[in-house]
Amino acid sequence: MALFARISRLFRGFxxxxxxxxxxxxxxALLEVARSDFRDKMAQYNEALARLAGIAERLKVQxxxxxxxxxxxxxxxxxxxxxxxxxxxxxxxxxxxxxxxDLEHDSIELKETEEGYTSNVRNAKVAQKDFEEKVxxxxxxxxxxxxxxxxxEAAAALSGVAFKVGDVGDTLKSVEEVLNxxxxxxxxxxxxxxxxxxxxxxxxxxxxxxxxxQQALAEFLATQGVQIExxxxxxxxxxxxxxxxxxxx
Numbered sequence: 526m527a528l529f530a531r532i533s534r535l536f537r538g539f540x541x542x543x544x545x546x547x548x549x550x551x552x553x554a555l556l557e558v559a560r561s562d563f564r565d566k567m568a569q570y571n572e573a574l575a576r577l578a579g580i581a582e583r584l585k586v587q588x589x590x591x592x593x594x595x596x597x598x599x600x601x602x603x604x605x606x607x608x609x610x611x612x613x614x615x616x617x618x619x620x621x622x623x624x625x626x627d628l629e630h631d632s633i634e635l636k637e638t639e640e641g642y643t644s645n646v647r648n649a650k651v652a653q654k655d656f657e658e659k660v661x662x663x664x665x666x667x668x669x670x671x672x673x674x675x676x677x678e679a680a681a682a683l684s685g686v687a688f689k690v691g692d693v694g695d696t697l698k699s700v701e702e703v704l705n706x707x708x709x710x711x712x713x714x715x716x717x718x719x720x721x722x723x724x725x726x727x728x729x730x731x732x733x734x735x736x737x738x739q740q741a742l743a744e745f746l747a748t749q750g751v752q753i754e755x756x757x758x759x760x761x762x763x764x765x766x767x768x769x770x771x772x773x774x
Contacts, residue, residue, distance in 0.1 A: 552670075556663055563656050570649055577642040584635040591628045595621060 598621040606614040746752070 552667055556660065556667070560660065567649070567653070570645075570652075574642065574645055574649065577638055577645065581635060581638045581642060584631050584638060588628060588631045588635060591624050591631065595624045595628065598624060 598617050602614050602617045602621065605611075605617065
């Protein structure tokens with residue numbers, strides 16, 4: 526027997542650890558179980574409240590019926606007493622006393638029942654509100670836990686990625702060097718091409734400037750009535766300015 530008891534305790538212990546592990550992994554499931562339990566308890570509580578309300582309504586009907594009966598007995602007592610039926614009037618008066626005792630008892634029970642019903646309804650509302658607040662607080666806590674867990678997982682993943690990048694650092698460095706060389710070569714070619722183009726443009730602009738200067742000079746001389754000399758003297762052309770006298774021999 527002792528051995529079986531030990532085995533039973535050990536089994537319960539393993540089962541408890543297993544269930545605890547499941548609960549730690551699924552707190553949302555625990556919360557849903559708590560909600561379900563609360564709904565079941567509230568259903569039972571509402572049934573009890575319904576019974577109280579039913580008792581109160583039954584007492585109200587009894588009080589109304591007995592009140593009507595008491596009024597009827599009072600009328601009959603007076604009528605029989607006036608008619609000289611004292612014995613019947615006395616019997617009715619005794620019955621009236623019993624009805625009034627019952628009325629007083631029912632009134633007390635109705636008051637207590639109504640107070641109990643009102644108090645329990647108030648307690649149910651407070652319990653409902655308190656449970657909802659606890660659920661909201663737990664849901665916020667669950668959300669915070671899930672966010673922190675996600676952040677931790679992301680940090681661990683990024684840490685692993687950084688470690689792998691470090692492993693292939695030499696390869697990345699080689700790629701970077703190749704790209705730098707390609708960039709330098711392409712940039713050099715682009716500069717040479719640009720500089721050559723600018724040199725040709727400079728020559729063209731210089732020739733254009735000289736042509737414009739000669740054109741401006743020609744236009745000025747034309748306004749002054751001076752003919753433009755050619756760069757090489759032509760036969761039969763007249764030189765401008767005084768002729769130089771030949772020197773004596």
